[in-house]
Amino acid sequence: MRKLFWRIFAIVWLTMAISIALLFAISSVFGLLPPVQELRDQRTSLAIETATRLLATNGVDATQQFLSAVAQTPSPVHLNLTAIGGPMECSIKAIGKFERHVVNAGHCFQLSAEATEMDFLSRNLPKLVPWTSAMFAAAFAAYWLAQYLTRPVEQLKRGLRALAQGQFDVRIGNKIDRKRDEIAALAHDFDVTAARLQEFQDVQQGLFHDISHELRSPLSRLQAAIGLLKKNPSRLDAMTERLEREIARMDDLVGEVLTLARLTATETPPLEQQTLDLVDLLREIVDDCAFEGAARNVCVVYNGAESFVTSLNGELIYRAIENVVRNAVKYSPSNARVIVNTEREYEAFVITVADQGPGIPKDILDVIFQPFRRGSILSTGVVGFGLGLAITKHAFARHGGQVQAELPSEGGLLMRMSLPA
Structure with missing residues (x-):
């Protein structure tokens, strides 16, 4: 990470440094920077001219005071006042660039400036100070930006x-x-991803625990039955039915787990679909469940569309809807009604299954679609693996639909399943 830091620092700092250097170079070429030597020469010339007029009109003492004053300014000019003889001397002496001869009180005085040629550092210091300051500022800005x-x-x-x-x-x-x-959005996406991974890990661990628990019970009963047979082989005929029942239960569990695994896999082949009438499937499911509910006088009624032809995986959707209707029959009390209804809503074909059972707490409406969240939470004594609704939800999701649970005001539970129309 330090390599990235120094790379960003170098790129930003060099970019700013080159920009500043170009700015100063252009300023120098086009004379945008102040001419330090010229300004100093102008100050010297102005001071000499002023001292010349002052000497001619006010005398030596006033001129000496002026020379002392200009020598003590922030930009000092050092002038010398020297008597060189009589008036004739003023006429024969050569006069330099920063030199004047003045006659006062019968004497010739020479006003001259000390050498004003500036060295390289003095000439360029006004340029170097802002340049250096700008470079340090650029380095600080680049460091802060890289951080x-x-x-x-x-x-x-x-x-x-x-x-x-x-x-x-x-x-x-x-x-x-x-x-x-x-970057804040990226951090938020990271947290969401981490939360989802944590959720998947918790679900996976829960699945392992629940599957092992579900398998342990029939295995324990099988072991007990085998132990009884070893002690009393004459009971073989009586125990065979129990052994077959426990084996069938484990086979059903493994089958449902494999179905759920196929539906929730991240990489799965497309579903094999057939064109069929979904209402025909519904009527078949209603007839089967009505036959099962007849023993407790639970009536299963279908209302709705006469036909809905679409492309879907008939076996998977049949099993998904059957899970819901069978649950409604199981959790309904005796002499109750289970109503299966269909209708079109916008661009969806909606199937609702309403029962007259005890319902469920509102805070677990979404929980029932998780694996192994069985109906025992309803305190009805109905057994099950708790995989049916999870399979139903994922089966409809694979077809572009969705499943929701609702609590009607009149009681019971209403399951709403929808498919694209």
């Missing part, structure tokens, strides 16, 4: 390393002090 850009990347790197080590509870959004920029 600003690489700090969240470092946090993201640490978070990804933690995820790779299985620490799915890691979060970085609270460590990046930004509100609305793209």
Whole structure:
């Protein structure tokens, strides 16, 4: 990460430095910078001219005071006043660039400036100071910008390393002090991903626990039955039915787990679909469930469309809807009604299954679609693996539909299943 930091620092600093250098170069070429030597020569010429007029009119003492004053200014000019003889001397002496001869009180005085040629440093110091200051400012800005850009990347790197080590509870959004920029959005997406991975891990661990628990019970009963047979082989005929029942139960569990695994896999082949009438499937399911509910006088009634022809995986959708209707029959009390209704809503074909059972608490409406969340939460004594509704939800999702549970005001539970029309 330090390589990225120094790379960003170098790019930003060099860019700013080159820009500043070009600015000063252009300013020098086109004379935009102040001419230091020329300004100093102008100050010297002005001081000599002023001293010349002052000597001619006010005398030596006033001129000496003026020379002392200009020598003590922030930009001092050093002038010398020297008596060189009589008036004739003023007429025969050569006069230089910064030299004047003045006659006062019968004497010739020479006003001259000390050498004003500036060395390289003095001439260029006014240029070097802003240049150096700008370079330091650019370095500071580049350092701050590099820190600003690489700090969240470092946090993201640490978070990804933690995820790779299985620490799915890691979060970085609270460590990046930004509100609305793209890096904050990236940190939010990272936290969402970590939360989903943690959820998947919890679900996976829960599935392992639940599957092992579901298998342990029939296996324990099988072991007990085998133990009884060893002690009393004459009971073979009586125990055979029990053994077959437990084996069938394990076979059903394995079959449902495999079905759910296929539906929830990230990479699955497209579903094999057939063109069929969904209403015909519904009527068949209603007839089968009505036959099962007849023993407790539970009536299953179908209302709705006469036909809905579409392309879908008939076996999968049949099983998904059957899970819902069978649950409604199981959890309904004796002498109750289960109503299966269909209708078109916008661009969807909606199937609703309403029962007169005890319903469920509102806070677990979504929980019942998770694997192994069986009907025992309803305190009805109905047994099951708790995989049926999970299979139903994923089966409809694979067809572009959805499944929802609702609590009608009149009681019971209403399951709403929809498919694209």
